[in-house]
Amino acid sequence: MNTFGQIFRLTSFGESHGRGIGGIIDGCPAGVVLDVEQIQAELARRKPGQSKITTQRQEPDQVEFLSGIFEGKTQGTPIAFAVWNKDQHSADYNDLKNIYRPSHADFTYMQKYGTRDHRGGGRSSARETIARVVAGAIAKQILDKAGVKIQAFVSQVGEVKLEKHYAELDLSQTESNIVRCPDAETAEKMIDRIMQAGNDKDTVGGVITGIVTGVPAGWGEPVFNKLHASLGFAMLGINAVKGFEYGSGFEGTKLSGSQHNDVFIQTENGIRTKTNHSGGIQGGISNGEDIYFRVAFKPIATLLKEQQTIDIDNNPTTINPKGRHDPCVLPRAVPIVEAMAALVLVDHYLLNKLNSI
């Protein structure tokens, strides 16, 4: 159950303080010329220590490809890769060996497996998402050739919310600030909010918005594997995610059908819709309009202050985590959201080749 995708399949491996994090991509078409620097650039967007609002841990997170690429091209064979772990302060976690941290996976792993690698959260660490970012970066390169572009940005931090519609934003500005919000003014407020959380030794949650442009009509599956169901599944599989909506989402439930329906119109570029409450997907299949969605992230569970909890023998105790932790997951989660969206889209791109003969 560590495999994602139907055709373009990522199987991920690794723990936070083990040998490394990596994966195998199976089902990647042959003949794709890979830009390895671009893959590394995506990892740089995810890596710790990149700004004052992320953890100060320094992890180079350099990817090594182990198979499947020859003379710069994919071979149609499995692409294995690893990012070897460095700078591990495993000793920071010794205290936690016998303790269940609140709202972490310590307790549930132990209940499920009867054993766990407690160091840095083991497999439940968000460090696992490295594998997704690498695979997603390859997916992005394939999609790029097909004219599909995926862009995510931070649209809310705590109560600080970007109120503009995505079409009003200049998404090229997302990377111009450390919080990855394309609106400079809101970005400042978000940064302040995160700094405040850090000063309080507390954490803060928020929302990431994803935009996919260039998907032609026809991608997606009609029943269970609807395109938005695949996207939702992908997003809800990211650590700390609590919700997903696309198109009109939860707000759309308050509209009447006559307000919500997207009327088809004739255009020079063929059939389009006047509005896009559908979020680019109708009946689970893309209709050629922009796909957009929102992903809710809870505040990170690791606080740098004392909390009450229980040890593995069911005795009350307290924890007081040390180490270098993020006060807010959002800025570093932007490339993860993009990567997971890319994995979904490349999979449906390939699936769509099978509709007819």
Next chain:
Amino acid sequence: MNTFGQIFRLTSFGESHGRGIGGIIDGCPAGVVLDVEQIQAELARRKPGQSKITTQRQEPDQVEFLSGIFEGKTQGTPIAFAVWNKDQHSADYNDLKNIYRPSHADFTYMQKYGTRDHRGGGRSSARETIARVVAGAIAKQILDKAGVKIQAFVSQVGEVKLEKHYAELDLSQTESNIVRCPDAETAEKMIDRIMQAGNDKDTVGGVITGIVTGVPAGWGEPVFNKLHASLGFAMLGINAVKGFEYGSGFEGTKLSGSQHNDVFIQTENGIRTKTNHSGGIQGGISNGEDIYFRVAFKPIATLLKEQQTIDIDNNPTTINPKGRHDPCVLPRAVPIVEAMAALVLVDHYLLNKLNSI
């Protein structure tokens, strides 16, 4: 891609105006004594014509089992079943053969497959959910024996919202009114809101809340197939769903970590949490607390009034649907939400048998 589940797998078939709707359940354990009346009762909750706020179409929706059951017990072999179509007014749809209805799947199916069964929406009709309700009813019976109970109810219709926390409600009252809201006062307002939509020849959306009790700690998968990701995937695969959240959901993004964390406490019944912002799931794995989630439904796209649209030759036209349609999908979607949740949970119940030897 018409199969749902990893171990307990439903493969669904059928179109709205074809021979019938049905499916095959593969991976159902042997020796389960089935209560067929209970399965039929779930179909009755879903079927049209059940009250003044649903479509007045009369469809008996009687299930016939075709295999896999002998002397009242499952045999470990595939359970095939069908609900044969009746009372089809296919002629009602003749006008729609060459037209793309707004916010339906007509256009996208045509783009994907180059062909479609236009009668009643064909495969994209919500009638397909019959297969899910039957399979879900079987899953429920298995879960029931394991002490797991799944209950859903309508918590919002348009702007009418049930403000109480689920723990304050008497869920046994859900079936006491036609809108399936356990709070009598709010139910009345919801019914009025739906009646109003019907009178306006319009439609209205809303939210269904699902509650799962009795899941022991340890169900779920840690990385991609997190328990809540599976639930979200299931819900987003239901027709008209636009969003999913569990536990603290989108609102939880505004809390700080110290507010959000669920502190572990000692109890007579073992380890519990003081609060349940986690929604019963931590790191993708159940922790023994109640699982709760919310599902957003858009207003139904079929309006009984004239709308502008495009025909299959890309010429502007208008549609003015006739026939008998629901003004609101919510009341009939409650058993569908429960069924999909049951399919997810029975799958993770079985998967969980594989953790250790």
Next chain:
Amino acid sequence: MNTFGQIFRLTSFGESHGRGIGGIIDGCPAGVVLDVEQIQAELARRKPGQSKITTQRQEPDQVEFLSGIFEGKTQGTPIAFAVWNKDQHSADYNDLKNIYRPSHADFTYMQKYGTRDHRGGGRSSARETIARVVAGAIAKQILDKAGVKIQAFVSQVGEVKLEKHYAELDLSQTESNIVRCPDAETAEKMIDRIMQAGNDKDTVGGVITGIVTGVPAGWGEPVFNKLHASLGFAMLGINAVKGFEYGSGFEGTKLSGSQHNDVFIQTENGIRTKTNHSGGIQGGISNGEDIYFRVAFKPIATLLKEQQTIDIDNNPTTINPKGRHDPCVLPRAVPIVEAMAALVLVDHYLLNKLNSI
């Protein structure tokens, strides 16, 4: 585990004496114009009562399609179908309810599931292969358009063996006799051998040879899902099959490499091989030459004479089956072998669309 195939997937259902046998084909491309008579013709090749050397049971085995076909064309949606059971003499099996027949699946089903439908062997009956023949007939029609032809014939019955190489045979003669051997002289001997077995109230086994022509180079998967491994898996999944070999097979183990290697040669039609010990597959991938393979069938376990056995309480007893049974499975298994080969090949045909973008 009742699903066959990766892309073109058949999920089969049904028991010998239940409501019927059928299946769902998911992943069939849209827009395929189906020749239903041709499908029915394949069922006629499989059905009982077709000649003096098969069982005299009369079963019309008429297929009914339940979904996925509209105006004669596949819709890209699941194709459900059923052959309803008729002419069931379930009472013939009452004696067998508490007995394990030698070399049948009675004992093993009971051990596995703790329950079984004993009537006519239930799910273990070769009647289940009806689902395969229907799905295979659709696969054949798709392959036919791609220039691929699948032909099987009986090459051995008991010790009566067709000694000629397949290239010396006129395969259009296979259907000209009731045993389905394209060599008239050998066919006579085989028929005699089967008649003799019938007269002895005994049964006899044999070998079916399959030939696939027109597969272009490039179909197959290189590691686990080698084209011949998929074929072998398919054949070994047929009732009564004990062995599979392709190309030079078991005999080829005695050759030296210099004898066995298929030298590449230049031809007007591109690269070909001088010999074809490879059986048209190299490294698991088709090389454009004919694919050929042999499938071993054991003698049928149901004998019309008394045999010693054990009842379900582990007491010794005897059985003396009545009813109408085949003395030899081979003639009726020819369309089943072809069907399973077709399912494998259509799957690899579709998979092969995913190699490159």
Next chain:
Amino acid sequence: MNTFGQIFRLTSFGESHGRGIGGIIDGCPAGVVLDVEQIQAELARRKPGQSKITTQRQEPDQVEFLSGIFEGKTQGTPIAFAVWNKDQHSADYNDLKNIYRPSHADFTYMQKYGTRDHRGGGRSSARETIARVVAGAIAKQILDKAGVKIQAFVSQVGEVKLEKHYAELDLSQTESNIVRCPDAETAEKMIDRIMQAGNDKDTVGGVITGIVTGVPAGWGEPVFNKLHASLGFAMLGINAVKGFEYGSGFEGTKLSGSQHNDVFIQTENGIRTKTNHSGGIQGGISNGEDIYFRVAFKPIATLLKEQQTIDIDNNPTTINPKGRHDPCVLPRAVPIVEAMAALVLVDHYLLNKLNSI
């Protein structure tokens, strides 16, 4: 398509002359205490350079585990591993860059993918089986605790055939000679035969027999994934394999049903069969008797003498391979056969936990 198994899944990666060979095992139960030396011992049985009848290449083939094991125990998380490549004489293969070797996968890979890593055969090299031996060694350890033992041996080399029934052999003697035949006398003849092939700069094929003891009744799946179909699929996925048979196999086709049927008998140890033509499997499900099967290997295609062939531009040419190659694959394939059988059996062992609740 580089994943093997339903529950206990191996995804393999790597090329002959790339960074290394490895894989990820997903679905391994938690809490298994691994004997890493035993895993390494299996690799030693497979590795080159182990005797005078194998290639003289020296490859240490030391496995490194990258994840999923903590304090010596499996964690229920993915077990990644690699054997890093050493001693690569890639230059030996420069001549082959533009040539298709007879009966290799060079031509078919190129046809399928339009690109290939020609060095040492790339992904089509039997070096890929390292991943299978590692995963199989873990599977063996799990099976061992369940009382299941898998033993393979060489039963034929060229025309030299071990005529004894496996029950007459002392399988503990298999490792006592370099050809891995438990009969000392026959082993000598086989070794001579292989030496002769080597002296001739030629190669020779043969047969490996596999024996599985201790499987309880009830493992296997009844329809497509019959236990023997899974075994056949596994064996036919091994490089150079041309055929598979189990139980009475191809020879059994000549028996009558009354000779072939395995009569059930009462014993102190419950129900057994008097004979075992079924090879321990009835209706696709184990019956508690020994499982035995035979696997045909063709002679290796790489000959150390000149052969006619074609280059990638379809011009005739000759090849004259250098390097260090095996004259016979059989002795080194014994642990591979065992490994693949172990993967199949551990998968069915786990699947069998899902039959009932």
